[in-house]
Amino acid sequence: MKMNKAPVNVQPTINFREVIGKGYNRFWHSKNFYRVCKGSRGSKKSKTTVINLTKRLMQYSWANILVVRRFSNTLKQSCYTDFKWAVNRLKVKNLFKFNESMPEITYTPTGQKILFRGLDDPLKITSITVDVGILCWAWFEEAYEIEDQHKFETVVESIRGKYDSPDFFK
Structure with a gap:
């Protein structure tokens, strides 16, 4: 399947350095399969991750x-709400549909989804x-709570999809 970048006209110009602040340059530009954010409460881990995603x-x-x-x-009280915050902060709320009951978020220009599941x-x-x-990216919030590596590996195996874009990384 040939995979293209989204149309440029749906994306506003955003200064991500201004939105995120300092300290996450390596995380933001990493092309590693796994990226881990460590830090204390209030250190922008979740906010940086949700804006990046x-x-x-x-x-x-x-x-x-x-x-x-x-x-x-x-x-719903954590990651789902973080995405609401992010689309407001990025001034793109009009491009997203939030389904409170699922919870699930749809990027309306393309129909892409952000799905939420517990282990x-x-x-x-x-x-x-x-x-x-x-389904190509997973965000494990509070990953230290996952007490079994098998549960983690089950998710990782579920998100591996075929891709052929040269600038894509998981």
Whole structure:
């Protein structure tokens, strides 16, 4: 499947250095398979991650995101709300549709999804899929809460999709 970048006309000009602040340059530009943010409470880990993922979703029209926490009942008050904050901060709220009951977020220009799941039952994640593009990125919020490596690996195996874009990295 040929994967193109999203149309440029839907993305506003944003100074990400101004939005994020200092201290996350290596994280922001990393092309490693895994990226880990460490820091104390209030150190911008979640805010930097959610802005990075929002930008990347808008940049790559075939990309979709899975957001994971140990318990599904903690997602709406944390990561889902972080995405609401990010699209407001980036001034692109009009480009996103928020489904409160799922929870799920759709990038309306392309139909890409941001899905939210808990690891309460990791087998529910194994068959997860999207309508548009591929599920290619996962954000493990509070990853230290995941007590079993097998649960983590189940998610990683579920998001590996075929891709052929030279500038793509997971």
